[in-house]
Amino acid sequence: MPLSLSLLLLPTHLMANNLKTEIDEHIVVTGTKTPKLLSNSPVSVEVISGDTIALISQGTLAQTLEFIPGVVITRSAKDGYNIQMQGFDSKHVLVLIDGQPLISPANGAVDLDQVSVNNIEQIEVIKGASSVLYGSSAMGGVINIITKREQDEQLSLTYQISSYLDNALKKRDGDQLSHLFKINASSTLFNWHHQVNLQVIQDAGFDYNANTVSHNAAALDKTFFNLQSYKAFEFTEARFKYQYFEESKKRASSSIPGQMGKLYYRSDVDQHQVDINLNNSDANWKVNTRYIKHQETSGQSNSLRESDIELAEIDGIKVWQHGSTNPKSAGQSGGEVVTGFVVHYDSLNQLKPATQSVEIDGKNRHSVELYSQYNFIKSSYQWLAGFRAQQDSDFGFHSALRTSGMLQLGNKSSQWQLRAGYGQGYRVPDLKERYYVFDHSNLGYMVLGNDKLNPEQSDSVNIGLSHQTTVFNGAANYSAELNTHYTETDNLITTVIDRAQSELTGLNISVYTNIASSKIYGFDLSNEIKFNHWYSQVNYSYIDSEDSQGKRLSTRPRHQIKFNLGVELPSYDIEALLYLVYQADEALPSGFVGYAKKDYTTVNFNLKQQLTNQINWYLALDNIFNEHQSPDAVQTGLFDPRPVSSQELRIGLHYQF
């Protein structure tokens, strides 16, 4: 049985352990939807391993993705976190769990702070247009979170306590500390393997200035509960998964003019997710279903809105292979065809209960999508071509193409790989962009959806060269990679003033419109060296962009450097990681009169020590130099690109039964 075929249904963490080569290796599935060795993937994929996630994570995806070179994490107006990749904002980066999408409650984007990283095997990242395999919203790339499937009976507990130190909120009850609790258990019962994961986060929030009414980060409670059961039958494996998420936030945002009370930003979220998966190893097909229901009450306390979001999706995939898909010699070759379908439905209902004003009146859309991709494989090169067609209830027919290739050079101890690809991307307008009625006419403005919008479209070219070798007489592995990218987008959706409606009503009325086009281009350059007990990586990313008027797109740092240094001390069972993020030179967004600062650096430190076979403890100091946005500067009209963030000291204890 060919390698990729046999790997299709294996848990990825097992594969990663068994197939480790001299040069550090992972199995990835996101690039082609079939398992590939990272070094043999025709599409460039970056991986964060479960071990690294466990070391750096603060419980959710938000801070974890900050570790990935070239990725920019931004804080949203809803006190959540969004992603930006290769210059594309969060609406254009698709976030998946086990290959299927999540709902996007944060202005059309996934809130990374609503995704737990408890029980994650690895995170795979594809940069650049990926719409052929993943459809709408994958214009800027794909983040695929692969969850872990425990094979053994096990039980573990984790408790973490943390403080925002000088920025801690001065609570009346005196509790300025944050808490995190995790329990992971797995067991076999009635021939089904069951796995339970619970994560509870109580975050105290932080405040830069105790003399102001407003706080800078909300105090919040989050609960993530995950139950999954799976069983391998003779030809098919079945998996059932249920996830529950609950979140409650409250942050003082301002005083009420002329009144004694305060206004608060509030958010209460209740979300249920059900997945059912069927895999057939002999016939090489999989069918996945997902249903998510997300209910949210959020906004300023005087203007709360209720949102009801549903997503339902069925996708199926079938793989055909011929020849050798893992050729060992120049004379061998093979190929695989990946064909799949997706049936998708989502709906959105949004209203303000205090005034009974309906913002989105129970709208929905659905689509049927078909895709096929062929990967021709020789030991020295691979070629890949794919096509996707989508029939959408709102927009009719759309399609996307992609082709890419990889050339293998050098030998096993000194590998060179050249990857090049062209891909089309698209994003269908979301329901908010089509049907929104945001009525603030009492304050002089409205924002309206537009049901005549067309999908955004993009054409992207990526070229990358990577090199891996051993250095210092085999004492270390060294890898370097240069990736360049260029994308042109059309029909970008943005809000513009509607002149006629504004005059008619005397209000400032903005309407979502297909109007803008843009170019985004840049490169990533990374270097990594790994010795037995320490490793270091430095990455530089350059992004530039221009809209149809030749202006740079805002909120995109032109320069980013990410550096990390990891050390293992085997005699003490200690591993430590220091990493920093430097970002500089964002275009000045409209509405600001100048810069408060043009660049900044955040530094984080993590340490973990295994005390016994059962117990480890860890310590982390995030944002060591307390680099954060200055509310005073923003108040005076200056743009401050620094994050709304705080120095934080975390200490945790993990017990494995």
Add this chain to the structure above:
Amino acid sequence: MKHLPTLSTLSLALLLAACGGGSSSKDDATPTSEPTPDPKPVVSQFGPFATGSSAAPKTVYFDLDNGEVVELTTEQAKENKEWDIAFQRTKVFLNQHADNTVLMHFTANNADFFDQDGKAIADKFTTANAETELEDYEVVTNDSIPSDESEFSGDTSNEILTGFYSYNSSTHQVSAASDNYYIVSSNDAYTKFSVTNLAGNSARLMSDIELTYTRQTAADTEFVNEQTINLDLDMLCANAEQVYVSFEAAMEVTADDAYDLSIPCGEGGAKFDINLHADAKAFQDFNNEHTNINPQAVRYYGFQSNEYSTAAFDQHKWYAYNLEGGHKLWSQYGVYIIKNANGHFKLQITSYYDADGNSGNYTFRANALAAK
């Protein structure tokens, strides 16, 4: 009606009685010869009064004499003389009824809430509250009422296309005010025009008129392509009640066409009036400042319908907007002297919000000022 002075006196009496009621027996036993301090002035507070939601705005009509809301429809309010001041979302209106023409004088307190350029100083607004600004209210007494009537102003009704001709009172001649430009928004285009020639006739009506204009269509970024329209009004009014003009067609058209302007006819010519189409809006550019219109900023040019009202409160806005984000309105705690048919009152708007922070809920202080 008009009981507020009575109520104020009664309140004062009750306040004094309450002070007296609080006297102890010790006071009775030991009479004091110290002078009685001046009684604290009575402050009457009203509200919050909800002016509806964005989707369903509501106008609150308030009778200052009785200190109460008068429930009226918009149409009823036009004929009603009971109410004095009205609140509709951020707008404040004064009654223009012939029997109760309400006027307003702004005392100009808290002028330091704005800098030299007239820009709101955020800290001044956000740290002020009803308590800190009470003194500003209390110091306004009947002595503060300006003796010069011209210090008061009221809401006015206007027509936007006035001023297109000049009248020489010496020669009794009428001529075109060709430097008085108007910018009209109609039929998806902007038109900048002035009357460049005008002739009257013996019937004291217009006999001929020449309009000169440039246009900015959706394809243009500025006013271009100067054109003229000459109308023989004597002839056109011979069998018509109105003469209709289209800038796009550059000619006289019918009422069924997409016209921009209309000129009413009289007996033997046209009246000295030009009106806008009901769907069109315009503003006066008498300083000839505008070479284009920025479609992104149309709201800020001040486009008006053919007939429009100017609120006296718009000249002395009671609030500043969005000082610290969040689109909130902050009162300037200005004190206004309101004159109605029965007397003078002072008024200070203290909040646009109720205790839960819901906008459009007015709270204000108002008290009658005793006559001099």
